[in-house]
Structure formats: structure tokens, C-alpha cells
Amino acid sequence: MDVDPNDLIYLDESGFHTSMTRTFARSPRGERAFGTVPRNRGTNVTLLCGVTLNGPCAA
Structure with missing residues (x-):
């Protein structure tokens, strides 16, 4: 409960076949x-x- 959401980075993974x-x-x-x-x-x-929360970062 003491974690600031602005400090979190979520990892999103997606894949596709070429x-x-x-x-x-x-x-x-x-x-x-x-x-x-x-x-x-x-x-x-x-x-x-x-x-x-500010949008995507390093891809």
C-alpha cells in the first residue's frame, strides 16, 4: 500500500508471425x-x- 503508482513500470509483451x-x-x-x-x-x-502512467517507454 506504500508504493507510488508513478514509480511502477509494467512490462507488456506481444508477438506476431511475420x-x-x-x-x-x-x-x-x-x-x-x-x-x-x-x-x-x-x-x-x-x-x-x-x-x-505517463505512457509507453523503451520498446
Whole structure:
């Protein structure tokens, strides 16, 4: 109870796969939407970020 919230830094972790692709597309009416998808598997990337009451700090 004696901890000042302004002194705390929360660690936020998120991740994504670099070969993620959209499953839906948009195009003008009557035209086909074309797209490409990655051939290789890709890598997983993890992003760590510090969050304070004043906003995000070092990412």
C-alpha cells in the first residue's frame, strides 16, 4: 500500500508471425481482388515494451 503508482513500470509483451496474411480483400465492384502470400514459414517476433502512467517507454 506504500508504493507510488508513478514509480511502477509494467512490462507488456506481444508477438506476431511475420508471414501472417489477410484473409479478405477489397476491390471495386465487378473486379477481382488479387494478392500474394508468403511462400516460406517466416519467423515469430516478440515485442517487449515498458508502460508507465505517463505512457509507453523503451520498446
